[in-house]
Amino acid sequence: MRIPSLAAGILMTTASLAAAETPVLTVYAPDYFTSEWGPGPVIEAKFEETCACDLQFLPGDLMPRLLLEGARTRADVVIGLETDVTKKARETGLFAPHGQDLSSLTLPLDWTDDTFLPFDWSYVAFVYDTTKIDTPPTSFDDLIAMPEDVKIVIQDPRSSISGLALLLWVKQVYGDEAEAKWAALAPRILTVTKGWSEAYGLFTDGEVPMVLSFNTSPAYHIAAEGDETKAAAIFDEGHYAYVELAAKVASTSQPELADAFMSFILSPAFQQAIPETNWSYPSALPREDWPQVFRDLPAPDTAILLDEDAAAAIRDEALDEWRRALSQ
Amino acid sequence: MAPRAVAIIPATLVAGLVLAPLTAVLIRGGGPSALGPADWAALRFTLLQAVVSSALSVGLAIPVARALARRRFPGRSLLITLLGAPFILPVLVAVLGLLAVFGQNGWLSALLGVFGLPPVQVYGLHGVVLAHVFFNLPLATRLILQGWLSIPAERLRTAATLDLPPFAIFRLIEGPMLRHIAPGAALIVFTLCLGSFAVALTLGGGPASTTVELAIYQSFRFDFDLSHAATLATVQLALVAVSALLLLRLPLGEAMGAGLDRTLRRWDAETPRLRVLDAVWIALAATFLLLPLLAIALRGVPGLATLPASVWQAAGFSLAVALGSTALCLALALPLALGRGEPAALLGLAISPLVLGTGLFLLIQPHASPFTLALPVTALVNALMSLPFALRALRPEVQAITAQYGPLAQSLDLSPHAWTFRILLPRLRRPLGFSAGLAAALSMGDLGVIALFADPERATLPLQMYRLMQGYRMESAAAAALLLLVLSLGLFWIFDRGGRADADT
Numbered sequence: 001m002r003i004p005s006l007a008a009g010i011l012m013t014t015a016s017l018a019a020a021e022t023p024v025l026t027v028y029a030p031d032y033f034t035s036e037w038g039p040g041p042v043i044e045a046k047f048e049e050t051c052a053c054d055l056q057f058l059p060g061d062l063m064p065r066l067l068l069e070g071a072r073t074r075a076d077v078v079i080g081l082e083t084d085v086t087k088k089a090r091e092t093g094l095f096a097p098h099g100q101d102l103s104s105l106t107l108p109l110d111w112t113d114d115t116f117l118p119f120d121w122s123y124v125a126f127v128y129d130t131t132k133i134d135t136p137p138t139s140f141d142d143l144i145a146m147p148e149d150v151k152i153v154i155q156d157p158r159s160s161i162s163g164l165a166l167l168l169w170v171k172q173v174y175g176d177e178a179e180a181k182w183a184a185l186a187p188r189i190l191t192v193t194k195g196w197s198e199a200y201g202l203f204t205d206g207e208v209p210m211v212l213s214f215n216t217s218p219a220y221h222i223a224a225e226g227d228e229t230k231a232a233a234i235f236d237e238g239h240y241a242y243v244e245l246a247a248k249v250a251s252t253s254q255p256e257l258a259d260a261f262m263s264f265i266l267s268p269a270f271q272q273a274i275p276e277t278n279w280s281y282p283s284a285l286p287r288e289d290w291p292q293v294f295r296d297l298p299a300p301d302t303a304i305l306l307d308e309d310a311a312a313a314i315r316d317e318a319l320d321e322w323r324r325a326l327s328q
Numbered sequence: 329m330a331p332r333a334v335a336i337i338p339a340t341l342v343a344g345l346v347l348a349p350l351t352a353v354l355i356r357g358g359g360p361s362a363l364g365p366a367d368w369a370a371l372r373f374t375l376l377q378a379v380v381s382s383a384l385s386v387g388l389a390i391p392v393a394r395a396l397a398r399r400r401f402p403g404r405s406l407l408i409t410l411l412g413a414p415f416i417l418p419v420l421v422a423v424l425g426l427l428a429v430f431g432q433n434g435w436l437s438a439l440l441g442v443f444g445l446p447p448v449q450v451y452g453l454h455g456v457v458l459a460h461v462f463f464n465l466p467l468a469t470r471l472i473l474q475g476w477l478s479i480p481a482e483r484l485r486t487a488a489t490l491d492l493p494p495f496a497i498f499r500l501i502e503g504p505m506l507r508h509i510a511p512g513a514a515l516i517v518f519t520l521c522l523g524s525f526a527v528a529l530t531l532g533g534g535p536a537s538t539t540v541e542l543a544i545y546q547s548f549r550f551d552f553d554l555s556h557a558a559t560l561a562t563v564q565l566a567l568v569a570v571s572a573l574l575l576l577r578l579p580l581g582e583a584m585g586a587g588l589d590r591t592l593r594r595w596d597a598e599t600p601r602l603r604v605l606d607a608v609w610i611a612l613a614a615t616f617l618l619l620p621l622l623a624i625a626l627r628g629v630p631g632l633a634t635l636p637a638s639v640w641q642a643a644g645f646s647l648a649v650a651l652g653s654t655a656l657c658l659a660l661a662l663p664l665a666l667g668r669g670e671p672a673a674l675l676g677l678a679i680s681p682l683v684l685g686t687g688l689f690l691l692i693q694p695h696a697s698p699f700t701l702a703l704p705v706t707a708l709v710n711a712l713m714s715l716p717f718a719l720r721a722l723r724p725e726v727q728a729i730t731a732q733y734g735p736l737a738q739s740l741d742l743s744p745h746a747w748t749f750r751i752l753l754p755r756l757r758r759p760l761g762f763s764a765g766l767a768a769a770l771s772m773g774d775l776g777v778i779a780l781f782a783d784p785e786r787a788t789l790p791l792q793m794y795r796l797m798q799g800y801r802m803e804s805a806a807a808a809a810l811l812l813l814v815l816s817l818g819l820f821w822i823f824d825r826g827g828r829a830d831a832d833t
Contacts (some may be wrong), residue, residue, distance in 0.1 A: 035799060
């Protein structure tokens with residue numbers, strides 16, 4: 001049996017780490033956030049410059065893990081929650097008010113939530129290959145009216161947050177007509193994927209000329225690859241806003257450090273790190289301080305975001321409509 | 329020797345490792361819940377695609393395995409190794425490879441375009457089946473090939489002496505072997521396909537291709553409904569249990585009878601017609617299976633130079649996990665193969681990995697940090713997953729060896745030690761090598777249960793590959809996928825080759 005010896009080795013390493021005297025702030029974050037290609041490492045370094053502490057990001061699925069752990073969780077702060085889980089998360093009573101002044105937020109919509117603090121955002125959008133599509137659609141009706149041989153890939157709203165955002169977006173724009181619109185769009189949907197990575201991989205591999213992603217996605221290709229052939233199609237009816245959030249865990253054993261981290265989230269040091277590590281807009285940084293490539297991105301005039309009660313109220317119905325329309 | 333007793337301990341262990349977490353999730357969720365109409369639709373589709381996929385995978389594997397069994401040609405050994413590759417690929421990589429060939433902008437569509445024909449329409453039930461056959465045809469081929477190679481050479485010699493035509497040989501010798509081997513192979517492919525999720529959805533083209541595993545994921549991630557997730561996982565287990573009862577209780581035909589343990593030579597298959605037929609089968613299978621691999625390799629090469637050191641480091645962790653998982657898998661598989669351990673082993677493949685992970689998390693979390701145990705848990709889950717394959721490869725051979733040498737051993741009053749080390753293990757070399765190779769390669773390419781067990785310091789190679797994708801580094805991700813493919817295949821080849829060192833295959 002290898003496992004006990006392997007486990008023992010790993011436990012010993014952790015024990016020696018824990019022996020250090022500095023206080024530890026434990027932050028749960030999604031895997032992409034903690035990865036070396038995400039914002040985690042630079043944020044960890046910048047926060048540790050100011051806090052005389054050890055910031056530890058622990059990767060994984062946030063809400064399932066928190067719900068399983070309950071009040072026994074090791075987390076002091078959770079970062080990377082999405083707007084669609086706030087209702088459920090709030091009802092658990094696991095989170096404490098963030099206590100931050102929200103006047104520095106630069107979101108395209110009003111944000112007054114006292115528990116969940118936005119740290120970045122972008123618009124859900126269809127990203128297309130400019131070498132394959134000359135005139136991008138400027139509305140959902142336009143998208144539906146495109147030739148049937150122009151195919152798109154979307155994510156499944158039952159397994160992907162961006163897929164769910166699209167579902168709510170269409171429902172908000174079309175209301176009772178949503179099911180008919182989905183049915184009309186269906187012939188252009190080449191396939192539906194489990195998550196964003198599969199869909200975006202199909203797009204960059206050239207299987208489809210257009211994919212459901214974010215209006216900030218092209219920034220990566222422009223800034224990191226010098227590739228100007230990816231652009232977001234901007235719709236007149238406005239775009240669903242994708243806002244990512246942090247929250248302080250009520251049972252934290254490091255309340256001061258947790259508070260310090262929450263206020264660090266709104267500070268320029270954190271905010272400036274976001275655009276070119278998370279490839280999204282910072283939540284509390286004036287537009288003139290964004291990297292040029294983000295200032296130049298096409299963006300819609302209107303941001304759409306259903307509040308958590310409204311989203312919860314229509315989600316199941318919208319899902320049923322979607323499934324019926326696309327199962328034909 | 330008390331093979332039954334030897335098998336009971338690991339069988340109980342495996343069943344416990346699967347059922348205890350499932351029960352933990354059920355209890356935490358507050359007991360089972362009712363299935364809704366969407367669940368029934370998912371169940372119907374899951375069953376349909378799994379039945380079609382497994383029937384087709386095994387049906388096509390029979391002529392391919394027969395062709396490989398009776399032909400010798402340069403590159404045969406390499407081809408057999410490469411045939412292991414689709415099966416061990418991470419789902420995401422395999423899907424992109426398949427679509428590079430069969431997608432609407434894939435190679436096949438481009439070829440059709442040359443002749444003015446429209447692109448391939450791969451998305452739909454046929455796409456799901458295509459992908460599942462891609463994954464499972466090689467596996468079924470290997471299992472059935474083992475069956476062919478276990479036919480005593482004496483029987484074929486006798487058949488040649490009697491100048492039996494190929495059809496008679498099939499009826500008298502190969503048919504009974506297939507009745508013995510094919511149902512088990514079909515069962516394992518069926519079980520694999522039942523758990524399909526991302527492949528079925530992507531190739532299926534939309535929500536009409538919803539599988540039970542997707543419903544489980546949805547319950548877990550979006551509704552936080554553990555009761556429902558556990559109920560669906562139980563239904564999945566029940567389906568496998570019923571299928572196992574049906575398939576493994578079939579009149580299996582007797583094991584092959586005794587031979588003198590020599591390798592296979594076919595006097596009956598030397599006609600030009602059969603030569604051409606076999607060549608066609610081998611060429612078709614090789615093209616179908618190798619083209620997507622080639623696509624994956626071509627996607628990966630440009631990014632190889634850009635791979636950061638952390639990816640190579642991750643490859644090291646993955647190797648460690650793979651070797652640990654292989655050792656664990658064989659330690660469980662050998663005693664299970666001596667008795668009737670197969671139903672217990674199937675549990676490890678039939679259980680939803682998400683529910684298994686959640687249950688393990690619930691059981692471990694009060695006592696130890698799931699973060700630090702991430703790699704050992706990954707190795708454990710991988711070992712459970714590869715156990716049924718190991719048993720499928722080992723069990724028929726153990727039966728044959730026992731039938732053949734058992735009476736001799738008894739008459740010589742051979743000690744259990746001598747029986748195991750002088751008779752059994754040397755003759756199990758081939759299936760042992762194959763099992764170890766499969767277990768190692770499977771583990772290498774598997775993400776484990778990262779939703780709840782992710783190590784903040786030690787990422788595995790598949791995890792780093794996903795992270796590269798999430799960070800938009802598609803070219804590096806493709807290179808990481810290629811690295812993964814090469815390492816998995818390398819591991820598979822080393823073990824499998826070790827097992828075949830003394831064979832002329």
